[in-house]
Amino acid sequence: MELAGLLRVERGVTSVIGSGGKTSLIAALARELPGTVALATTTRVRPFAGVTTLDGGDAGAVAATLERERVVCVGSPGGEKNRAAGKLAAGALGPAELAELADYVLVEADGSRGLPLKAHAPWEPVVPAGSSQTILVVGASGFGRPVREAAHRLERFCELAGCAPGDVATPELVARVIAAEGLATRVLVNQADTDELLARARELARRLDVPVVAGSLRAGRLVELRA
Template sequence: MELAKALCVGRGVTSVIGSGGKTSLIAALARELPGTVALTTTTHVRPFAGMTTLDGSDAGAVAATLERERVVCVGAPAGEKDRAAGKLVAGALEPAELAQLADYVLVEADGSRGLPLKAHAPWEPVVPGVSSQTILVVGASGLGRPVREAAHRAERFCELAACAPGDAATPELVARVIAAEGLATRVLVNQADTDELLARARELARWLDVPVTAGSLRAGRLVELRP
């Protein structure tokens, strides 16, 4: 799967927001990209398995790790509540500074509490100004489920989509939220593991005016729905 090519991930800083597979996407890109890669967050993130984690207080240490291992996660220990969940917060080095050390910087720029859909509060996502693009991940498993069950910040979702919490999160309603927020330069519909879910992803793409790719990161299968 040529994931980086499908999502047009170039050198510099790329931010990933939304729900339904942000961490999986970042990890897959880190494995695939040809140069050095720094993974970081502007909010909270769990450490990436098998990757060295540094707090970013020493740029030299980050550079040395990249020479030796090619990929490094930069994040500081979280506060007491999130530390118990094993999470990290933004490290000492800003994404712009990391971009001077690594060929690619991938930023997880918001959280979703493990739900497949999300609407963003006014203070999120925290996308660095140096980002060349912002990829919004949507979990196809949430399409068709009640908003109150499938969406993080369901009340905000309903406000933007003009719907009720018990309404099904149809592709049209999800598209309303995405369009109203205007945060994404590109959408990845993940978790489209069946023909039915891929058909719902296609319907979602028809309602959007940004590039859309869909498929399953787990299965390593993607298709371009809207160039």
């Protein structure tokens, strides 16, 4: 089954949160989905290679680009901090407005500083109103590493998981965080490139009550672990 089918991505707005491959997931979905696709953020995101970026100030320009190129990224360079980091902030058109121009809108709704695991601060994620689902990405490369090395928002992660920073990150601890937050309608465990990591993804799936897909976006191998 294709990625979009595994993740049940429908027309309208889909939000992507978590860590360990959000941008890769959005890029892969943009390549696969039929029709037009607008890529956006409610926080910050790196530009997508090979995709035209517009600030969204002109809806007509967005529509014309989608007609010509099928996929467009809408984001603003924002302030000096964003420009220095090479990232885009939210564009002038919000996800709901983009949904009137594109068949699909994929929104990166939080950040993770490149770490494979994450807990969310009270002010995040910034999931836009009207989002049909929220896909939480988990980086399997974080399993087996000390929590302090693998998790963004370390203090919050430890609080929700009931662990110490030096504890090893296990599927059980990650499941505790996901369950306590209750943010995800679906989970994608990415970076499960080996049989051992896929087995840990299966253990995580057994401890959750939401649908779970796992595998490797890089290798293009994904399986549904929990429907």
